[in-house]
Amino acid sequence: MGVTVFWALAIPAVVSGTMVFRFDSMARATFSLLTSLLCVGGLVVLLGLDYLGIVIVLMMTIEMAIMAVFMVMYMMNPAGLMPMTMIHNKKGAAVLCGLVFALLAGGILFAPWPARKGRAPADPTMDLGMSLMGPQMLTMMTLGMALFATIVATVVLATRRGRYDRLGDDLRARHADDPVRGGVGR
């Protein structure tokens, strides 16, 4: 059963991953990548890490849906209606991909994998989380805040209109002066 499910997910994952580079439409490439990632989510569930697998499905769906907007937005051919290719520097990319694949496959085949000691834990997600984050929780929390602060800071720096444009030089305007009316308090 497990073996069947593995192949039923692994083959579509690789095929749709390859199709990302074969499709000539940005929209198709995006959702082909999403298919591949959803299959990977299923494989993670198969490993017994249910929570992580479902979270991968959730996050990748939302991420690729938003990615579709950006991919289409930043493309040279905005509507994606003209055929285009995802690949640049074809030969170099092919050589690099081949090398990385050989390296990873070699690692899988030749690494001296340890035999299982003891039994599988009742809740593998919990154990994985504890071993990843347990002793490093403070570091992770600090890192999370730092990343979030970076996101906010870049948005603040990138935005053209600041609070002085919205609320006047002394920030005392009763109503914010926004190009788009409506929303909270207006």
Add this chain to the structure above:
Amino acid sequence: MAERAPLWAVFVLPLLLVAVAVVTAGFDALLSAGARSGRSGSLREASVRATSPGREVLRQLVQQPRRTRASDVSLTRIGTALLPVAAVLAAVVLPLGFRSLSDLPEGVVWFNAMEALAWAAVWMAGWGPNSALSLIGGYRFLAQGLAYELPHMLAITTAALGAESLRVGEVVDAQAGLWFAVWMPVAFGIYLLSAMAMAFWGPFDQPVGRDVAGGATAELSGADRVLFLGGRWLLLVVAAAFGVPLFLGGGHGPLLPGWAWTVLKTTAVLAFLVWVRRRVPTLRMERYVELAWVVLTPLAIVQALVVAVVVLNR
């Protein structure tokens, strides 16, 4: 904890959802016709009005489907079919009484993940036909998703936090005494808003709005249209039904058996959602995104904090 349902329930679940969706659509059609041309005089007239969605489905299935030029047919098809599939998959963790098809240990996250598939579905259905208006509809739904998803996730997390479990069965068990809707009213209110938003219903119907000639549905015809709009009804039913185990005590209630309480409460939530559509005008998304991020998200975080403090002191 919820019991496992027998295997045949796998086939009954989609049929049951479709039946509830058909009844709701009929009720909504009856109300719409009543608002347009006065109350129906006879029972016969009322039944003709209530079955109008069914006749529309038949009409769509027999008429010649339209195709737009240079459309991406496969993407459209996947998008339209994904919407009902996502709704049914999300319903797998819904308990009827105290039985669900599969009471996954991460049921709440599963529901959220399946409901998020609608983002991809509506965008693909909007993009596929190669038409400006349907493209606008698809993009509107992504903007709407960004607006509703943040407070929505916090609201369902709050319910899971109150039960200290992501298992839907345990969330129901935790409400044997007091419903979560009573002591987490903010989370419940936000959930109702996002239930409408995820099914692009009522004030959140801009993705299929009249101002863009039907938006994501503008170019859909035939079986594609039936699947997409049917999927939207299913999504509305599932979103309303999931509010019952999360906030309204699931099958708990006096006298009646568990399944009857689930049906009653789901009917009440659905009736409320149908009523809201008639009372509240369509919201522009740039207005709602501001409300969602500036008001609803902080409110949801405060609600989660209150619940966390209560749970820690239990």
